[in-house]
Amino acid sequence: MNITIVAGARPNFMKIAPIIEAIQNKKKEGFNINYRLVHTGQHYDKNLSGTFFEELNIPLPDRNLEVKSGTQAEQTAAIMIGFENELNQNPCDLVMVVGDVTSTMACTIVAKKSNIKVTHVEAGIRSGDMRMPEEINRIVTDSLTDYFFTTSTYANKNLEQLGVSKSNIFFVGNVMIDTLLKNESRLKKPSLWGDLELHHKKYLVMTLHRPSNVDEELQLKTLITQIVALGKDYPIIFPVHPRTQKLLSSLNLNFKNLHYVNPLGYLEFNYLVKNAKAVITDSGGITEETTVLNVPCITLRDSTERPETCNIGTNILVGNDSKKIEYAFKMLLSGTWKQGTNPELWDGHAAERIIHHISHLYKLS
Numbered sequence: 001m002n003i004t005i006v007a008g009a010r011p012n013f014m015k016i017a018p019i020i021e022a023i024q025n026k027k028k029e030g031f032n033i034n035y036r037l038v039h040t041g042q043h044y045d046k047n048l049s050g051t052f053f054e055e056l057n058i059p060l061p062d063r064n065l066e067v068k069s070g071t072q073a074e075q076t077a078a079i080m081i082g083f084e085n086e087l088n089q090n091p092c093d094l095v096m097v098v099g100d101v102t103s104t105m106a107c108t109i110v111a112k113k114s115n116i117k118v119t120h121v122e123a124g125i126r127s128g129d130m131r132m133p134e135e136i137n138r139i140v141t142d143s144l145t146d147y148f149f150t151t152s153t154y155a156n157k158n159l160e161q162l163g164v165s166k167s168n169i170f171f172v173g174n175v176m177i178d179t180l181l182k183n184e185s186r187l188k189k190p191s192l193w194g195d196l197e198l199h200h201k202k203y204l205v206m207t208l209h210r211p212s213n214v215d216e217e218l219q220l221k222t223l224i225t226q227i228v229a230l231g232k233d234y235p236i237i238f239p240v241h242p243r244t245q246k247l248l249s250s251l252n253l254n255f256k257n258l259h260y261v262n263p264l265g266y267l268e269f270n271y272l273v274k275n276a277k278a279v280i281t282d283s284g285g286i287t288e289e290t291t292v293l294n295v296p297c298i299t300l301r302d303s304t305e306r307p308e309t310c311n312i313g314t315n316i317l318v319g320n321d322s323k324k325i326e327y328a329f330k331m332l333l334s335g336t337w338k339q340g341t342n343p344e345l346w347d348g349h350a351a352e353r354i355i356h357h358i359s360h361l362y363k364l365s
Contacts, residue, residue, distance in 0.1 A: 001362050003035045004092040004111075007061075008042035008079070008103025011176070011285050013052035014266065015098040015121060018178035018351035020058060026355050031364045033355070038086055040079045040103040041066040051265040056179060062090075072102065072133060079106035087114050093362070097141060098122055098175070100305075105137040112144045121175060121354065123148035124155030125305040127284075131212060134284075138305070147361065149354050152308050152343060172353035173345030176285060177292055181348040183267065190268035192261055196235055201277045204234050209241040210282040212320075213300055219320065220244075221251055223300065226322055227280055228255045230329040236280075237272060239263050278332050287315040292346060296337045298328045314340035 003023070007016050016037070023035050039061035053060060065082035067075055079102065087095075087110065095111035097104040098121040111118050120141055127135050142148070148164060150156050151174040159169050192198070206227065214220050228236060236258050240248060248260070264272070273279055273289060278296040281287065284306050290297035291313030302319040309315035314337070318324035331337050345353075358364075 001033055001094065001358075001364060002092040003033070003094045003096055003358075004087070004090070005035050005037050005096045005098075006040065006083070006103055006107040007037065007098065008040035008067075009099075009101040010052065011099050012101060012103070013056065013058060014179045014285070015175045017052075017056040017058050018175050018182065019096070019098075019121070019354060022351040022355040025352075026359060026364075031359055033359065033364055036063075036090055036092065037061045038083065038107075039064045040082065040107070041068055042075060042079070042101060042103050055266045056183070075102050076106045079103055080110050083107045083110045084114070087111065087116065092116060094119060094358070096121065100125070100134040100137045100141070102133070102137060105140045108141045108144050117146040118144060119147040119149065119358070120145040121149045122151055122155075124150045124159040124169070125152075126155075126158050127301075127303045127305040129301075129303050132210070135305070147358075149350075149357070151346075151350075152306075154307055170353070170357045171345065172357070173347060173350030174288060174343070175350045175354070176288055177346045178348050178351050179266075180270065180289055180292060183270070184274075186267055187271040187274060188265075188267040189271055190264060192237070192259070193272075196237070196259055198235060198237075198275075200275050202234065203276060204231050204236045204278055204280060205272050205276045206236055206238045206280040207241065207283055207286060208238075208244050208281070208300070210301065213282050214241075214244045214247055217247060217251060220247055221253060222322075223320065224253050224258070226325055228258050230326060232257060234277060235259060237261060237276075239269065278337075287313070288346075290314055291340055292342055294340060296332055298325070298332070300325075308343040312341050312343060314338065 005016055007013055026033050041064050067078040095116050095118050097108050108118050123142055129135055148159055148169045149172050156169055156171055208214050239261050274293045279290050280298045282300045287297050287309040291309045297315040299315055299317050318328050
């Protein structure tokens with residue numbers, strides 16, 4: 001069988017790496033399974049895209065649609081046009097999409113209109129926040145998907161409530177954690193470690209990119225100012241996302257303990273996360289990594305599509321509530337942060353389970 005795997009943005013690359021490896025291993029065992037990798041080009045900056053292929057040993061894409069930036073509608077349309085052309089030229093038996101970025105939704109629509117079955121890796125997660133573009137992507141994708149691979153029992157329940165047949169839902173674990181565990185021993189100290197004289201558990205890492213946090217000047221200024229004040233005794237390392245950079249450049253927020261840095265590659269960024277005292281973020285994926293690495297995580301969102309990171313992991317939600325943010329720092333700095341444990345099946349073997357199920361579904365040998 002032939003699988004077309006779609007990746008478009010930074011979170012996707014971490015998820016496809018172990019899947020490609022699992023396919024290659026299955027093929028070595030004599031199974032008739034092949035893949036074609038399509039990069040939509042939704043993220044095209046080297047540190048948001050290209051570096052990941054090198055660091056995670058992902059084969060170069062068979063095709064890059066080179067969509068690049070634009071409005072939500074412009075990106076979606078460009079991806080759909082490019083992917084339709086790709087499928088016409090290179091038919092396949094199954095399209096595999098991962099995560100919840102624009103590419104995930106757009107390529108799912110194209111595949112289904114081409115009468116090709118779709119499997120969604122990381123299906124069923126929901127935040128309940130329709131202001132998030134990702135939430136819309138998840139809903140549309142899961143409404144069209146044929147086979148659902150999930151990271152948690154929460155996701156299973158979400159899908160079952162939508163009427164998805166249990167026979168099409170496969171609880172396999174978290175492929176992003178596959179990548180983290182495989183590469184944990186390879187994590188690399190970035191040059192800024194020495195430049196900023198960082199020490200183990202003596203600094204904070206911050207990432208911000210959600211529209212609710214970075215698209216309004218006063219909101220962004222208030223958040224950063226409070227976090228810098230509460231973490232005044234610690235260097236705060238802030239890899240700046242391109243969408244955040246646009247607004248920051250006009251705010252002139254300069255603080256002694258706040259260090260703006262360019263986006264980092266996978267190995268360097270996760271080295272910083274693993275050794276940080278805590279992470280302050282509005283990213284969903286980072287909350288998964290901090291849970292497995294047992295690093296306290298303060299999430300600047302009111303809801304999460306990954307409740308397991310809060311219920312049994314190291315993550316807490318504070319939104320933009322100054323009192324909740326202050327209380328989180330109080331727990332962090334007093335050493336009373338909750339102890340987390342790893343969610344079920346976050347063990348480094350999710351991709352193997354995915355390809356095992358696909359092999360059975362298509363009766364491969």
